[in-house]
Amino acid sequence: MSVPASAPSAVRSPRPDAPEPPRHAFTPVDQPETSDHGGGVEGDSASSAELYAILSALSELPLRQDLAVTGSVNQHGEIQAIGAVNEKIEGFFDICRRRALTGTQGVLIPQANVQHLMLRRDVIDACAEGKFAIYPVNTIDEGIALLTGAPAGERSAGGCYPDGSVNRLVEDRLRSFARIRARSGSAPLARSRSYGSYSSCPPSYVPRRKIGPEV
Secondary structure (H helix, E strand, O other): OOOOOOHHHHEOOOOOOOOOOOEEOOOOOEOOOOOOOOOOOOOOOOHHHHHHHHHHHHHOOOEEOOEEEOOEEOOOOEEEOOOOHHHHHHHHHHHHHHHOOOOOOEEEEEHHHHHHOOOOHHHHHHHHOOOOEEEEEOEHHHHHHHHHOOOOOOOOOOOOOOOOOHHHHHHHHHHHHHHHHHHOOOOOOOEEOOOEEOOOOOOOOOOOOOOOOOO
8 A cells, every 4th residue: 555645744843833732731642542342442552642641640741632642652662553543643633623723733653654644635734734743753752752842851871861851750759659668668669689779879860670682
């Protein structure tokens, strides 16, 4: 199945002059897959949206409510391809159009699905006119930065995430949970057979075990 030459024009990066999008704390932005048995979320196409919601809750950073999300995520934080990408984009576009297109609405999709885009002409035209957008993402870090407006953050050579980054806020929150657990007299969390005590690590740094082979 070929991709029409006009399809790539529907994909774009965030506009720097776009109006401030609506936000609401801790609310997932996924268009959930529904079953034939009464609805609900199933399958792994919603897994990235679920992870974004968890990161939002831990960091206390609100998520944009004008963006839908689809995409599977693996243990490395990489966004994986999903099925029915055209139908999902068009379904959310139809909802937005009925409520009036604002120029900030759009859908986060896996980068791997760009080659599968065969969208309706009205969706392509709306994207070309700046009324709707499709954002291909490769990683959770890319997606959470777009959804929160804050940088995801990368560890420095000293092992710390930048202040104010999503990852720093999440890590600080998890550390606060560990301190509460320690004060309650429960078994300490910051210790493992592989790494020993974390007490000597720099602030906001906990070594992470490698999961799986390098790719």
